[in-house]
Amino acid sequence: xxxxxxxxPGTGKGTQSRMISEKFKVPHVxxxxxxxxxxxxxxxxxxxxxxxxxxxxxxxxxxxxxxxxEILGKGKYRNFILDGFPRTINQAHELEHLTKIDLVIxxxxxxxxxxxxxxxxxxxxxxKAVFHIKNMPPKKEGICDKCGGRLIIREDDRPETIRDxxxxxxILSDPLVFFYSQKGLLREVNGDQPAEKIxxxxxxxxxxxxxx
Numbered sequence: 001x002x003x004x005x006x007x008x009p010g011t012g013k014g015t016q017s018r019m020i021s022e023k024f025k026v027p028h029v030x031x032x033x034x035x036x037x038x039x040x041x042x043x044x045x046x047x048x049x050x051x052x053x054x055x056x057x058x059x060x061x062x063x064x065x066x067x068x069x070e071i072l073g074k075g076k077y078r079n080f081i082l083d084g085f086p087r088t089i090n091q092a093h094e095l096e097h098l099t100k101i102d103l104v105i106x107x108x109x110x111x112x113x114x115x116x117x118x119x120x121x122x123x124x125x126x127x128k129a130v131f132h133i134k135n136m137p138p139k140k141e142g143i144c145d146k147c148g149g150r151l152i153i154r155e156d157d158r159p160e161t162i163r164d165x166x167x168x169x170x171i172l173s174d175p176l177v178f179f180y181s182q183k184g185l186l187r188e189v190n191g192d193q194p195a196e197k198i199x200x201x202x203x204x205x206x207x208x209x210x211x212x
Contacts, residue, residue, distance in 0.1 A: 001026050001211045002100060004082045006176060007107030008169045009162065010114035011191035012198065016107065017083040019199045024212050027077055031085035034067060035059060058087070065094045072098050089175040102211055104180040105202060107191035111166060118162050122151035 001024060007013045014030065021028035038046030039053065045067050049059045068085055071077070086092040095101070120133045122142075126149030131138045138145050155161055180186040187209075189201050206212035 001079045001081075001206070002102045003080070003211075004086070004101055004104040004180075005107065006104060006173065006180075007191055008109060008114060008173070009165050010118045011107040011109045012195055013083050013107060015195055016105075016198060016202060017081045019195075020081055020202060020206075023199075023203065024206070026079045026081055028083060029071065029077060029080045029085075030083045031064060031068060031087075032083075034071060035064075038067065061088055061090045061094070065091055068095070069098055086176065088172055089179055092176055092179055101185060103187060103206075103209055104185045105205070106177060106180075106186055106188045107198065108188050109191035111163075113192045114166065115159055115162055118157050119153075119159050121154070121157045123154050123157075124149040125152050126150075 003020070003026075005013045005017050005020075017028045017030070020026065035046070035049050035053065039050045040046070045063060048063050049067075052059045064085065064087070068091075072080070086095050116134070117132075120135070122131045122133060122138070123129070124131075124144035124147060127144060127147040129144055129146045131144075131151060138151060142151050143149075144151055156165070177186060187205055189198060189205070191198060193201070203212065
């Protein structure tokens, strides 16, 4: 099982990837997590990536592709779920030289639902725990359950910032969606549903495709 999970911010790519990983015992490979790990360890890739990540820019393709080539080229991942990679059409072309992909799951979602999910997030200013005013509210409004810190709205979770992120994602993802659709690998799942229903649809799809 070699999967790619695509979708705009707020559709739960990470959540679904982890659920698939747990259910089917397939490694979840998150490019974002790997980048942050490289930054924390101050590797050559991490030092180069940090310059862009610190200012909210996308890490250039050549850095990301080199990092993922090192990961996928180790032979450790005969099966995997890619989350956050590829992000551009150039990365998709480079990925073709690295490995074979069985299926691409595209989580489609409406702007209204994405705004509701992301703008409702609250992050602890101290321990960084994440809550949601609707789906996972704190016991006391504005206060972290875990450490008593003040809950804040991250800049990334403000509606105007979310809309900007969605515009950028659409520009980058449209060619990706077309690319994998033309190859017959793309399968669309309604990302507006609750996480459990999304996962149920994905699991049924994987069984239908004889990948699970």
